[in-house]
Amino acid sequence: xxxxxxxxxxxxxxxxxxxxxxLEVALGYSLxxxxxxxxxxxxxxxxxxxxxxxxxxxxxxxxxxxxxxALDESFETIYDDNxxxxxxxxxxxxxxxxxxxxxxxxKAEPVNIxxxxxxxxxxxxxxxxxxxxxxxxxxxxxxxVGSGPAGLANAASLRRKGYDVTIFEALHDYGGVLKYGxxxxxxxxxxxxxxxxxxxxxGVTFVKNAVIGKSITIDQLKEEGYESxxxxxxxxxxxxxxxxxxxxxxxxxxxxxxxxxxxxKARAVPDSLTPVKLGDNVAVVGGGNVAMDAARTAKRLGxxxxxxxxxxxxxSLPARLDEIHHAEEEGIDLRLLQxxxxxxxxxxxxxxxxxxxxxxxxxxxxxxxxxxPTGKYKTYDIDNIxxxxxxxxxxxxxxxxxxxxxxxxxxxxxxxxxxxxxEGVFAGGDVVTGAATVILAMGAGKDAAHHMDEYLKNKHxxxx
Amino acid sequence: xxxxxDKKSYNQxxxxxxxxxxxxxxxxxxxxxxxxxxxxxxxxxxxxxxxxDGNNVEIIYQKMGYSTKxxxxxxxxxxIEDFVGPLGQAAHIRDKKHVIGVAGGVGSAPLLPQLxxxxxxxxxxxxxxxxxxxxxxxxxxxxxxxxxxVHITTDDGSxxxxxxxxxALNPLLESDDTIDHVIAIGPVIMMxxxxxxxxxxxxxxxxxxxxxxxxGTGMCGNCRVTIDDKxxxxxxxxxxxxxxxxxxxxxxSRQNFYKDEEHACKLRLKKQ
Numbered sequence: 001x002x003x004x005x006x007x008x009x010x011x012x013x014x015x016x017x018x019x020x021x022x023l024e025v026a027l028g029y030s031l032x033x034x035x036x037x038x039x040x041x042x043x044x045x046x047x048x049x050x051x052x053x054x055x056x057x058x059x060x061x062x063x064x065x066x067x068x069x070a071l072d073e074s075f076e077t078i079y080d081d082n083x084x085x086x087x088x089x090x091x092x093x094x095x096x097x098x099x100x101x102x103x104x105x106x107k108a109e110p111v112n113i114x115x116x117x118x119x120x121x122x123x124x125x126x127x128x129x130x131x132x133x134x135x136x137x138x139x140x141x142x143x144x145v146g147s148g149p150a151g152l153a154n155a156a157s158l159r160r161k162g163y164d165v166t167i168f169e170a171l172h173d174y175g176g177v178l179k180y181g182x183x184x185x186x187x188x189x190x191x192x193x194x195x196x197x198x199x200x201x202x203g204v205t206f207v208k209n210a211v212i213g214k215s216i217t218i219d220q221l222k223e224e225g226y227e228s229x230x231x232x233x234x235x236x237x238x239x240x241x242x243x244x245x246x247x248x249x250x251x252x253x254x255x256x257x258x259x260x261x262x263x264x265k266a267r268a269v270p271d272s273l274t275p276v277k278l279g280d281n282v283a284v285v286g287g288g289n290v291a292m293d294a295a296r297t298a299k300r301l302g303x304x305x306x307x308x309x310x311x312x313x314x315x316s317l318p319a320r321l322d323e324i325h326h327a328e329e330e331g332i333d334l335r336l337l338q339x340x341x342x343x344x345x346x347x348x349x350x351x352x353x354x355x356x357x358x359x360x361x362x363x364x365x366x367x368x369x370x371x372x373p374t375g376k377y378k379t380y381d382i383d384n385i386x387x388x389x390x391x392x393x394x395x396x397x398x399x400x401x402x403x404x405x406x407x408x409x410x411x412x413x414x415x416x417x418x419x420x421x422x423e424g425v426f427a428g429g430d431v432v433t434g435a436a437t438v439i440l441a442m443g444a445g446k447d448a449a450h451h452m453d454e455y456l457k458n459k460h461x462x463x464x
Numbered sequence: 465x466x467x468x469x470d471k472k473s474y475n476q477x478x479x480x481x482x483x484x485x486x487x488x489x490x491x492x493x494x495x496x497x498x499x500x501x502x503x504x505x506x507x508x509x510x511x512x513x514x515x516x517d518g519n520n521v522e523i524i525y526q527k528m529g530y531s532t533k534x535x536x537x538x539x540x541x542x543x544i545e546d547f548v549g550p551l552g553q554a555a556h557i558r559d560k561k562h563v564i565g566v567a568g569g570v571g572s573a574p575l576l577p578q579l580x581x582x583x584x585x586x587x588x589x590x591x592x593x594x595x596x597x598x599x600x601x602x603x604x605x606x607x608x609x610x611x612x613x614v615h616i617t618t619d620d621g622s623x624x625x626x627x628x629x630x631x632a633l634n635p636l637l638e639s640d641d642t643i644d645h646v647i648a649i650g651p652v653i654m655m656x657x658x659x660x661x662x663x664x665x666x667x668x669x670x671x672x673x674x675x676x677x678x679x680g681t682g683m684c685g686n687c688r689v690t691i692d693d694k695x696x697x698x699x700x701x702x703x704x705x706x707x708x709x710x711x712x713x714x715x716x717s718r719q720n721f722y723k724d725e726e727h728a729c730k731l732r733l734k735k736q
Contacts, residue, residue, distance in 0.1 A: 170681050172501055172508070172546040180683075209548035211681055215487040236683040240695065247688055247695060247714055249721040256684035264507065264678065273507040273530060274678065275725045348717035394682050396700065 007109035008037045015329040019299055022184045025326055026090070026115075034119040038063045041111045044103055049113060052101035054443030055153075057081045059098060059113055066120060075124030078117060083156040083198070084149065084442060086125050086191050089118025091182060091289075092439045093320045125191070130198040137203070138162040140456055143226040145212045145397070148176020149438045150232030150429025150445035152196070155204045157449030158230075163456075165203075166226070168210040173263060176234055178438070180263040181255075183293050185300070186323070189262075213400035218425060227459070228424045228452045231412060232445055235391040235430035241285065245343025246387070250277070250350040254286070254294045254388035261297055279383020280304040283353050285340055286388035287317040292324065294386045295332045307333035307380075309340055311358050316368040337371065338378065343385060354379045393431045401425075409434070417451040418444070424459075426452055465543040466500075469520050475599035478526050478570055479536055486519040488549040494577035495555025495672075495704050498523065499680040501546040502534045510677045512574035512703070513550060521547070524573035524602070551680045555704050556670070557581045560645040562588040564636065566629050566658050568650020569595055572603045574672055575649045583610050588642065591615065592632045594650070598623035630657050637665040644668070648707065652719065656712035663708060671707040673698045675718055690714050 011027040012018075018025050029037065041063045049059045058077055065074035078085045094100070094114040102110030124130060140163050144151045147169040155165045173179050175192045200206060210216060212233070221229055238253035240246055257276060260266040264274035282303040284295040287310035298306045308327070310317065313336055317324055328334065338355040345351050357376040360369040393410040405413040405421035411434055412427040414420055420427050428444030430436055470482035488498055497512045498521065509531050515522035527536040538544065555578045563582045567575045572593050583589045590613040595601040597620050607614050615632045616624025625632055629650075637643060646669040648658035655671045662669035675687040675698050682700040689698050692709035696702065 170548070171679060172548070180679075209546050210487055211548060211551065214491065214550055215548070216490065220490075236681070238683075238685045240685075247690055247718070249718055253685040256678060256686045259678055259684050265505075273505065275722065277722065277725065348714065349721070396681060 004104070004108055005036070005040060007040070007112055008033055010112065010115045015326075015331070018185065019330050022300055024188055025185050026322075028122065029115050029119045031119075034116055035067060037112050038067045038116060040104065042104065048101040048103060049098040049111075052097045054097065054439045055081050055446055057098075057117070062120060063111070063113075063116060066116065071120065071123050072127070072129060074120050075127075075129045078120055079124065079130060082117075082442070083130075083153060084195050084438075085117050085121030087121075087149075087178065087187060087195060088439055088442070089114050089116075089121050090187050090191075091320075091437075093437055095321050097439070125194055130195075131201050134160055134202045135162040137164045140164060140460075141166070141224075141226045142452065142456075143168060143221045143229045145229065145231045146170075146176055146233040146429075146431075147174040147196070147206065148178060148232060148234045148429070148441065150234065150431075150441035151176070151230065152199060153442040153445035154230045154232055154428070154449050154452075155445075156199055156202065157446050158452065159199070159202045159204050161449065161453050163453075164205075166205040166207060167199075168212050168216070169206065169208045170211040170233075171263065172208055174206055174208065180259045181290065181293070183258065183262055183297050185296065186293065211396060213396040218397070218401045218404070218422065222424070228426065228456055230445070230448055230452065231397060231420070231425065231427040231431055232429045232441065233394055233397055233431050234441070235435040236394045237392045237410070238387065239390045239392060241340060241387055241389065243340060243342055245345060245350065248343055248345040248350040249348055250279070250345070250384045251343060252384065252386045254284075254290045254386050255391065257294055257386050258290070258297065261301070276301065277384075278303055281380075281382045281384075282306045283340075283380060283382045283385040284308045284388055285385065286310065286390070287312065287319060288388065288390070289319045289323055290391075291386075291388035292319045292327045292332075294388050296327055296330055298384075298386065299330055299332060303384075305333070306331070307335050309335050309338045309353070309355060311337065311339035311371045312368060313337060313360060339371065339373070340385075341377070350382060350385060352379050353382050353385055391430070391435045393434075397431075417455070418448045419451065419455070424455065426455075465545065466547040468538055468540050468542050468544065471538075471540050474524075474602040477528065478524065478600070478602055480514070480522065480524050481535075481538075482517065482520045482522055483544060483547055484519055485521045485547045485549075488513070488521050488547060489516050489519050492516050492521065492550035493554035494557075494581050495553065495574070496550030497552050497574075497680070497703060498547055498549035499551060499677070500535075500544055500548075502531055502538070503545050506534070506545060507531050508546075508678055508680065510551070510674070510680055510699075512672070513577070514573040515577060521549075524570055526570045548680070552699060552703050553701065555581070557585060558645060558668070558670075560587050560668075562590070562640070562642040563645045563647065564633070564643050565589065565591040566633055566646060566648040566650070566654075567591065567593050568629060568654040569600055570602065571648075571650030571654075571672075572601075572607070575647060576603055576606060578647060579607070580610060588612050590636070590643070592617060592629045592636075594618070594629035594632075594654070595623075596620070628657075629654060630661055633658060633661055637661065637667060645670075647671075652712055652716050655707065655710075659707035659710065659712070669707040670704055671710060672703050673705060673710065673715060674703065675715055676722065688718075
């Protein structure tokens with residue numbers, strides 16, 4: 001590997017420039033750049049990257065086809081396993097999946113698989129390569145609850161197997177967290193819309209404004225002839241800090257803040273009907289991708305001082321490495337080992353956050369060093385604080401479905417075949433695991449489609 | 465797209481509308497609400513369901529903000545972009561003998577199906593309908609059709625008793641021991657005072673809270689309210705709650721946080 005070229009950096013918008021817009025930060029590879037980076041792949045016989053991918057994309061194969069200028073085939077190779085390549089290339093935590101497993105990473109830097117997937121995905125999108133014939137409907141109706149990554153992957157897989165698939169979405173737009181959560185500068189919304197249009201072309205039916213459990217219950221879906229149901233409703237219920245002052249005005253959950261900006265298109269007041277009120281000094285609590293998204297969004301909306309409060313140390317930050325780097329380049333201040341303990345305000349509007357300084361103790365169940373209190377405190381003046389410490393599954397389906405077993409924290413319990421305690425009803429993604437990643441949800445949706453297919457085949461074999 | 469099947473005006477500010485929405489109508493009960501968006505760029509606004517007629521849903525709205533004014537410009541045959549529900553918890557119809565409903569302005573719309581449910585359960589029901597003027601006392605006939613007593617108050621005395629709803633409620637709670645429950649729906653300040661009065665006279669009370677909401681399904685958390693020092697999401701835990709321990713002052717402050725921006729929206733409406 002002596003002559004190996006270094007990993008080719010993806011071109012990016014300059015930090016000073018991108019702080020003033022919502023355009024994508026990473027600009028992606030050109031064909032020449034993609035091929036230059038693709039040359040670095042050593043085409044392992046037993047590729048560890050594929051094993052580390054939740055949907056098992058045949059990575060060396062698509063890279064080889066890219067090098068051979070067989071771009072259509074390269075796209076089809078990815079699309080076979082991953083129906084959202086342009087999205088995954090942008091938002092997957094590659095460093096802990098495919099790239100984390102890349103053999104080159106041991107002595108040098110791994111192949112930039114994410115950027116290559118994005119390049120090939122975007123090529124396929126431009127050429128409309130996803131528009132391929134699918135089997136005619138087998139007449140068996142299945143319902144998918146939620147149009148986020150889990151639901152989309154599940155619906156696509158089931159449609160390819162011949163089922164008559166309907167996706168029910170609670171909001172007025174499709175895509176779930178891809179639309180309301182992840183900002184444009186990381187994932188432009190027209191890419192999400194395009195991927196959804198591909199599913200429509202495949203013959204998947206989409207129904208918006210349908211809150212399953214309210215508008216229609218799971219039992220009613222069964223009565224209407226849906227023979228199997230997949231619940232992929234995600235983790236939409238925000239977790240709170242449980243500290244005094246959380247209900248002061250100016251305190252946002254990241255969900256509210258990001259939904260206002262992304263789904264409801266809040267930008268400058270008074271042009272938006274759903275504006276977002278933001279002052280100069282904004283604190284964000286949490287260290288995940290959502291916290292980075294919220295902080296960088298606040299900066300773009302004009303906040304002067306944006307800082308992140310995280311109770312652990314830098315190496316424990318769960319966000320993608322790229323996002324942490326981007327946030328710091330954009331002037332977001334990471335205040336590590338600081339845990340908010342109280343919010344105080346004037347006239348019921350938040351003005352200060354008091355934090356306790358933490359130190360690191362023994363590793364906890366997550367393997368990270370447990371943060372311990374020191375009894376020392378600090379106070380910061382703020383205009384807003386955005387709480388971004390995780391989400392739990394929404395309780396609406398659980399509360400309105402008799403016999404559906406859930407964990408104490410709200411997650412739906414499934415067996416080894418992803419079936420819930422209600423026969424014929426399957427679940428996957430964040431609603432089962434708690435908040436995780438786009439690709440893990442997609443993997444769960446895709447795997448569930450396989451189990452649902454087996455279940456339906458057995459059921460029809462018994463009855464015919 | 466959701467078709468407007470019927471429409472009428474109660475006065476210059478308040479309309480009634482019947483919207484075709486089978487997915488909302490199917491499971492709707494008193495106390496549920498909908499979220500609608502008038503057009504593709506619209507904000508999501510919550511409105512309590514006033515009634516159900518087959519596949520159609522009744523709503524009553526006051527044209528006080530940008531979106532409700534825009535909604536008011538729609539006519540029979542036009543469509544509304546989005547209309548989702550039924551959201552929230554259905555009203556808890558308690559085991560009570562004589563219930564008095566107190567409505568301020570358009571609060572009489574969400575109150576109506578609840579009081580009717582009490583009547584159907586065999587309770588005696590009375591109502592106090594309050595409004596700025598005679599024109600703002602709406603649904604009087606509908607209430608008269610089933611209520612044992614209908615009391616009217618107006619700020620200017622143009623109908624019924626001159627004064628606030630509390631002026632009519634106080635003597636009733638003092639003189640009529642059979643009244644064992646109060647429901648108040650209207651502006652937060654009104655619900656706060658009615659709650660204080662019910663507490664003073666040792667009667668139970670339910671209120672319907674209307675904080676700012678975006679998704680209405682438990683996702684954004686904007687609608688959080690404090691009751692007995694515990695936080696609830698009005699969209700999934702409410703909108704109806706026992707009034708006794710509601711932090712009304714917090715609710716008013718949270719409602720007013722976007723007041724300047726709402727003002728800007730109204731200016732935009734004037735410019736057009």
